[in-house]
Amino acid sequence: MLRLTINGTSQEIDVEPDTPLLWVIRDTIGMTGTKYGCGIAQCGACTVHIDGVATRSCAVLVGDVAGKKVTTIEGLADNGVLTKVQQAWVDLDVPQCGYCQSGMIMAVSALLREKPKPTDADIDSAITNICRCGTFQQVRAAIHAAAGA
Numbered sequence: 258m259l260r261l262t263i264n265g266t267s268q269e270i271d272v273e274p275d276t277p278l279l280w281v282i283r284d285t286i287g288m289t290g291t292k293y294g295c296g297i298a299q300c301g302a303c304t305v306h307i308d309g310v311a312t313r314s315c316a317v318l319v320g321d322v323a324g325k326k327v328t329t330i331e332g333l334a335d336n337g338v339l340t341k342v343q344q345a346w347v348d349l350d351v352p353q354c355g356y357c358q359s360g361m362i363m364a365v366s367a368l369l370r371e372k373p374k375p376t377d378a379d380i381d382s383a384i385t386n387i388c389r390c391g392t393f394q395q396v397r398a399a400i401h402a403a404a405g406a
Contacts, residue, residue: 259323263288264332274320279303281319282329290330290359294387301386304360305329311367313360330359333366342366345403353390361386365400374404 258269263286270285282291282305291314294302298316305314306328333340339347342365352358361384368375368383375383380400388396 259319261319261322261327262325263327264329265326270319272319274318274323276319277315278305278317278319278322278327279314282314282327288329288331292356292359294357294360299387300357300360301364302357302360304363304386306363306367309367309370311364328363330363333362340366341403341406342369342399345399345406349395349399349402351392351395351399353392357386357388357390361388361396365396365403369400369404375400 258271259274260267260269263282268286270281272281272285279291279293282288283293291305292302293315294300296315298313301313303314304311306312307317307322308325333343342362346352346358346362364384364386368379372379377397380397384396
């Protein structure tokens with residue numbers, strides 16, 4: 258049994274420690290907002306926060322996060338109130354298909370916590386998530402809107 262803290266809730270799970278965190282989040286715990294994209298930590302669809310750091314959960318073993326705080330997209334809003342990043346996504350109608358957006362929002366949230374007023378160069382270096390719909394200009398606009406909120 259492993260003890261995990263996900264979105265502020267501590268829980269015991271019965272999985273092998275070498276199970277990818279992504280599959281524990283989705284299949285064991287049942288939180289499906291975090292998406293599987295590539296399985297090799299390249300696309301960013303599976304991005305979560307581990308102790309506040311944006312991390313691609315497909316490449317992290319669940320045994321390595323025992324004792325750490327994991328936040329998924331389901332854990333961002335506070336009592337139903339969207340974060341400034343989530344609100345910017347809604348206000349600027351960022352997603353097309355939306356599949357990658359939970360990971361994108363998690364990456365952007367971590368960036369703005371570290372750099373509240375990022376430059377375009379900061380965004381380019383920090384946000385390496387892939388959007389197959391090509392909404393990168395909308396993402397950039399939403400990042401700047403959230404930074405100004």
